[in-house]
Amino acid sequence: MTESTGGTGRFERYGPWALVVGGSEGVGAAFAEQLARAGLGIVLVARKPVALGETADRVRAHGVPCRVLALDLLDADATARIVEAVADLDLGLLVLNAGANTYRSRFVEADLARVQAVIDLNITRPLELCREFGARLAARGRGGILVVGSSAGYLGHADIGVYAAAKAFTRIFTEGLWLELGQVGVDVLHLVLGLTATPAMARAGLDLT
Template structure:
């Protein structure tokens, strides 16, 4: 089990995309460890059902119906957590399933994805990173994707935004660890979520044929990896692989960061 100060019974976590799928799996796992949860998503009915299930595990649960693409999304999360002893923030929203080439989609569509996956995430990490430092410690979990490792046709904006998140969070892992805040990015190939099942159903593909990971296992492994980042990737090729391996990425981030200290003085 993790020894991170972010996992503290009686304290609070918020989870974006927390009404179902992987986000709900994080909420359930955190509740089993004694943490209270603020579930954030758009659908109020799904949120209510998810919160009831979390409360059944013996903790408190609140909900916030919110579109993360809204300009005031971070401010609204701050207001919803102002009275809470917040110890952990889980960012689990940012899917992009259009499958349309970049120039064939109106730019406003891509702008909305960038707002949610890049601008919201960046502002939120800055705001809640500072809040956790001032509170004496905590944790930040970002649900990423192996899409971050390179561009893919019909998924250019999605892969680009996931690459941005991965780079930023690896930097934050180095910068915030000495200040008591653990950062870890979850990377995985594919997860068995309601959105995946809906997409597969349109093509009559059984989810079992995809090798999709169990959301509960992904959530549990990521929480256990707090304090041992910068990434958690259950699909790593080998411990020595420079792209997929946690150990290899950690070594690179540390070495490059030390070089920056020398460069900047």
């Protein structure tokens, strides 16, 4: 049986379902709750099952359906598993909030396998997801893609140069995607929040309260 939010109207462009990748806590969870308050069904994807379940409970409290998929975006089959999990849904909005600086090192001393993981998390998987769901939205003729960026992508940084470069890539790529998909009725937005008090920032040792 296919789940349904049972509504169209104002949800026609971005609903009835939204996929939030990186939706277990912090900014991603906040997006999920705001979209749920607007009446959209939510699919949450993240690594942490406990946090996913807690966010899903808050989403469902707004009277909308919610699916959860616990996976690591660095898994080789991550994109395929996400696509399979939402194959039966009328998805109108993709929120890409996953992506982080998982490795700090002077580049000339870096472990290249860990560098590749930063690239895969911040570039490879977002490209795959934008390709898969951008094509679905283009065929649908409406919808949106929201890519959460970072202020790190505006200049070079010591010790996190690859992450900063990845975020610069994402910013330019998203601008190009906006130009392409806007021609077929799909909105694309690159959102840079700046420093925001989240669990991830707290784990990084930044007190923003």
